[in-house]
Amino acid sequence: MSYQPKTHYDAVDKIWSSEKEKSQFGEDLSIGEIIFQEMVRHPKSVAQVSDSEKTILLREDLLNNAIRIATFMRNLDLTQRDIVGIIARNTTHISAVAYACFFNGIALHSLNPAYLTEIIEKLFQNTKPRIIFCDGDEYEKVRAATAKLDVKIVTMRNHPKGAISIQEVLKTPAEEGFRPTSLKQGNTHPIAILSTSGTTGTPKAVVMTNHRSILSGFTNLSTADIQFGSSSLEWALGLLAVISAGVFSTKRIVTEKPFDPSEILRIIEEYQVSWLVQTPAQMAAIANCPAFEKANLQSLRSYFYTGGRCTREVQKKLGRKVGGGILHFGYGFSELGSFATLNWNFDAKPNSVGRPCPGYKIKIIDDQGDKLGPNEEGEVCINKGIFWPGYYGNPEATKEIYKDNWLHSGDLGYVDNDGFLYVVERKKDLLKYQSNKYYPNELEELISRMPGVAEVCAFGIWGVENGDEGAATVVRKPNVLISEKDVEDYVAQHAVTDFLRLHAGCLIVDDLKRSPNGKTNRAANKEYFLQAKGIQIIT
Structure with missing residues (x-):
């Protein structure tokens, strides 16, 4: 387990912070x-093994x-x-x-x-x-x-x-x-x-x-670790894997092949991978892969996941397989270039992205920019304690999200009484049906519990009378036959409120639409849904 900084809450300034971690390397070194x-x-020592090219580099x-x-x-x-x-x-x-x-x-x-x-x-x-x-x-x-x-x-x-x-x-x-x-x-x-x-x-x-x-989140690595991650250098996770493998002298397994869950399971077992980092979408694909149940994942010591929401069902399934103490949900975004928070306490806080990483600060603000206290939901803002240069060649865009050394994430969340951050949804994704507010992830969490569902992406379809009517694209597990009506009925039977329904319907798909980094692309899934259903939005 990595060094866990003490989290402090300043009740006057309403800011959560963690103590700085002492570096094992000279501060003047790049x-x-x-x-x-x-x-x-x-x-x-072996630095890298390419599974796809069959090369080994000391x-x-x-x-x-x-x-x-x-x-x-x-x-x-x-x-x-x-x-x-x-x-x-x-x-x-x-x-x-x-x-x-x-x-x-x-x-x-x-x-x-x-x-x-x-x-x-x-x-x-x-x-x-x-x-x-x-x-x-x-x-x-x-x-x-x-x-x-x-x-x-x-x-x-x-x-x-x-x-x-x-x-x-x-x-x-x-x-x-x-x-x-x-x-x-x-x-x-x-x-x-x-x-x-x-x-x-x-x-x-x-x-x-x-x-x-x-290096936040990576300081638990040692020369005994075998690292693997599917991301290449254009994404923060891929870049951080290359950096951390060099800094902490780990053995790194790489492949040029596209992500394939059965192949990832083989790589973990064959190379005895101890340190794994993935996106929630990749986790879901692995958890629902036919080879998952028989896969040997005993070599894993740390299983990190970040880059979006992860349903409780997927986390529970992975937790039963590898042990909750190995799963670490993290939070960060491109502008941070690192983990801002990490959850080292999965069993106690299974759906939290954790406490601030060493040297980081968190505040939650409302729409007026006022700071909120524990368990109050608002926009998540992060302070790394250092200057961020911003977007290259784009000072206007930089000013929109970087204010007084605070990065405004655009994510809605809250911090509980123990200093653990929970990310609820993207601020812009908040939906309203007949004056009732809800988030797409509420539908996703519900649908993911349905037997036979592998992955789901929910969104709202706007209508003049009702506002945002719930809709979803759903991927079935292999060899499972469930219909779109089955999904709609399941939501109606298991939702805890009368308005949380798939009023705009459901679409069964072979796979979800994703961004180039593998994250589920909500906008692209919504667009595909509208085309497949022949729906035209009237504004």
């Missing part, structure tokens, strides 16, 4: 310098590769003012690319390979990377998107003719006496630029810094 020294300390192999890539960047005269672009999956050498950036003090800007050309163009036109590392699968798309930029493109796999391959870069002679570069801006220097989910338009570029808070 993340790149820490990773460099730790790789030197453990040269013969720490000295990974270090030498990162030094060669960093030297290649230095030979191009890249400085700490430059940006390195990445659009790649978890292949063998992508970690070395990230470490090379950290060693040089150059921020990486990682995008999802599934992004459309116009989105890539807008995002990279903002940060203007000097070099981009991408999979050959996306080479032509990236080349078209960056036609207006002076940029080199290096391919990581499936190399097209004429492209610079990562193998060529790895032939670069290492700089003699290579050492990581000290950061001119200290721990406020950018380490990475990640993208928001983009569900409401073009994704925004979130700046993450070298501050130690980036």
Whole structure:
């Protein structure tokens, strides 16, 4: 179990805070310098195993590769003012690319390979990377998107003719006496630029810094741990996995293949994974996978999940399998670049995202901006105790959510008498049916308890007479036959209020619509529901 900070509640200021954690590394060291020294300390331990490519890298192999890539960047005269672009999956050498950036003090800007050309163009036109590392699968798309930029493109796999391959870069002679570069801006220097989910338009570029808070939730890792997570570098979880594996000298299992629950269960068992991090959607897929009941998950020591709501049914099913003491529900968002809270007390607080991580503060505010006390619901605001640079090249958007060092999450929640945070729903997702307020997750929690339901996404369909009428898309468990009427009847029979119903109906689907990071996309599911049902919204 990780270090658990004491939580303090200031009843006058109505702020919850936790004591700062003492770092085991020198405060003057950058993340790149820490990773460099730790790789030197453990040269013969296994750093990474690629399940899909069947490669194994010792720490000295990974270090030498990162030094060669960093030297290649230095030979191009890249400085700490430059940006390195990445659009790649978890292949063998992508970690070395990230470490090379950290060693040089150059921020990486990682995008999802599934992004459309116009989105890539807008995002990279903002940060203007000097070099981009991408999979050959996306080479032509990236080349078209960056036609207006002076940029080199290096391919990581499936190399097209004429492209610079990562193998060529790895032939670069290492700089003699290579050492990581000290950061001119200290721990406020950018380490990475990640993208928001983009569900409401073009994704925004979130700046993450070298501050130690980036390691929140990871300090329980040790050299004995075997890490696995499905996210690649364009998402915070993927980036944090690469960073923490380097800092704490763990063995990391990677795969370039798309998420598949049965394959994840095989990987956990085959490699004896001890440390796992997933999204709630991935948890639900695993819990409802036919191979789940027979899977051996005894190697797991820590099972983290974050990135959205997780139904009690899924948590209970996983808890029965691995033990509640292993499950840790966390809360964070792209702008934080780390966990803000973590629940180390699953058995006592099974649906809470936990207390503040070391050095973090929480306040809950109402619509007027006034602070609320324990058990009072309002918007969750987070203070990391450090300056956040904001959205790259977008000061207007930064000002909207960052005020007086507080990040306004847009999530509704409350803190109980013991200092545990509960996230209720996105503020904008609050629904109203005939003056009765409810949240989509109330329907989701109810429907998820129905035998035969694997996953569900609920939303409101607006009508002139009633307001937001409840609706849902539902995924059935394999070999289970339940109809849309069965779901509607179940809700009517088990809801505790008269208005919580599927007034707009239900749609059985093969899978939910998701954002590129694997999170359930409520807006996309609603749009699909409207198209399938032939419903037109009249405003």
